[in-house]
Amino acid sequence: MPKMIFVNLPVTDLPRSKAFYEAVGAVNNPAFTDETAACMVFSDSINVMLLTHDKFRQFSPRAIPDAHKVSQVLLCVSADSRDAVDAMVGSAGKAGGGLDPTPTQDHGVMYGRSFDDPDGHIWEVMWVDPNFKPHG
Template identity: 50%
Template sequence: MASKMIFINLPVAELERSKSFYEALGWKVNQQYTDGNAACIVVDDNICLMLLSKDFFTSFTDRAIGDARTTVNSLYAVSLASPAEVDTLVDAAVAAGGTEEVNADKRAQETQVGMHGRTFIDPDGHQWEPFHMAYPGAN
């Protein structure tokens, strides 16, 4: 097991719909940590999403849950190995019921630094920023 992992806890309106959405992206459900209240989605060996029904999510905090469809509190950026992987992931997200957000100014800035990125919004309004960056000296 890795010494450090990141678990991103996301409140979701419909757990089964959200599980299906992320499975359509090629990410796997870890059944060991999945039940009627939550689903563990494995992005890679060190990153997991915990999809939590809104009722269950509220058991972790006294603060109100924001509506991710109307306000932004976080952007989830994921570095991928190639521009093709970025395109494949976003295309899968859109095909699975997500929406793509296109920001021409952001894309122009990314192009200047050798970066290829796109943005998708999941069915609950969570914003994802998959990207590939050609680092200096990288093959």
């Protein structure tokens, strides 16, 4: 069985965040969703747990940073094409996310852009040419 990742993100408005992540392609898993948390599925191995601040504090005693002001992590998800990168970032913008908070990367065989969600968490969307062979 492949390993799965569950990215846990503190959010200030759970319904708004759930709608945002649905707009960028995630599907809600109602089995792990209630009024304090929502499990948003990107793939068989990638899940994002949106947690209210009170719920998040049950898992960590550390302060919740304001992701609009500081960066703790940069999250990156792959895309199938350059157009898919632009489409996902465009969907994020239409859903209220910020566009390109990090520099666009265009290296011919690799193309990436980014968006931030309503709480300021930065997501990079990256495409790498499947025919690319690294040197070495």
